[in-house]
Amino acid sequence: MKTDSNSNLGFALLGLLWQSPRSGYDLRKFFSATPMMSFSDSPGAIYPALRRLEQRGFIRGQAEGARRRKIFQLTPRGRSEFRRWQTQPITRQDVVRNCDALVLRFAFMDQSVGKRDCLRFLKSFQRELLQYLPGLREYFRTNRRHMPASGRLALQNGIEAYEGNLRWTEVAIRTYRNQKGGSS
């Protein structure tokens, strides 16, 4: 157990280091400069996370240049761990409490797994959304009368977010279907 002990931040770091080897400082700059991810760029988060990844054998760092800069890159174990995380089955809990993490899992898929696994992921995501949404809508329909305006609107916001994700899976699946080739 506890094989999945990396945090979202840890996996985001693995994904970025898979793209290209970088230093902790590079990663911090990436988080603060690009609007892509909402992770902290604080040294107190990044550097300890990198050390943990290194201790677990997922990345390896070596000093470089004059400034005591340390460049990290993935090890084979890190790559297989990252793929394991990406391709593990999508649970209802993932959809209910962690949609952002699901999108993060998908964000780096092109570089690590094949078109087949991308599509498998998207369809599984879509399936879970289709199973979860009816219950949500039903709850809304039966309770909206007794809810104050702000509560009702907040619930609506949540439902619309799931519906947005559902439409997104449809577009994404079409994108991959129309793509030629693929594999890995």
Add this chain to the structure above:
Amino acid sequence: MKTDSNSNLGFALLGLLWQSPRSGYDLRKFFSATPMMSFSDSPGAIYPALRRLEQRGFIRGQAEGARRRKIFQLTPRGRSEFRRWQTQPITRQDVVRNCDALVLRFAFMDQSVGKRDCLRFLKSFQRELLQYLPGLREYFRTNRRHMPASGRLALQNGIEAYEGNLRWTEVAIRTYRNQKGGSS
């Protein structure tokens, strides 16, 4: 400093206890039974959180009935702390990294602040979204060519989520505008 030391869970508990006094067990059941919030229903999260709220003087609990059940309710300090949290200014950071927390802040507004503050919140949320989105779209436009399909789609997912929130603020603002009365 550190006046805002409550977590999202803490504030969610305050909001629910404002609705009606409950026990920790009731709150756990609420989290596991309703699809409204994605908080943990684990005792290891709820009970320590309740004790912290009590220590800080935001809630007060008293034993009830045979089963050693403890019913919590908000103190005046708890109510004012909750309102303070809800009405504090919306920052760009809130929008970038914590949209869920913003919706949570709004979810209980009807019971704690007036229509005026609800509208102020929604317009402020809308303003921040309108300021943030153009940069996101610009980043997407200039970088889409160099991004792998999965990365591009993940970014699109993020942008669409913000657009969904923006549309939601419009609907919500209209809802409150068309409401008669209000205040408190």
Add this chain to the structure above:
DNA sequence: TAGTCCATGTAAGATGTTACATGATTCA
């Protein structure tokens, strides 16, 4: 040579997770 980046780190504290523990009450 003073200030500003670069680059990494640590320490204290809060919170959350998982797993385990405890005892009362209800019901078959």
Add this chain to the structure above:
DNA sequence: TGAATCATGTAACATCTTACATGGACTA
């Protein structure tokens, strides 16, 4: 009486936040 449910709790562990610390390199 045994099982399920009610109801609360603790302990170990991992992670993140904030704030502070350090020192090299570049540049005005």
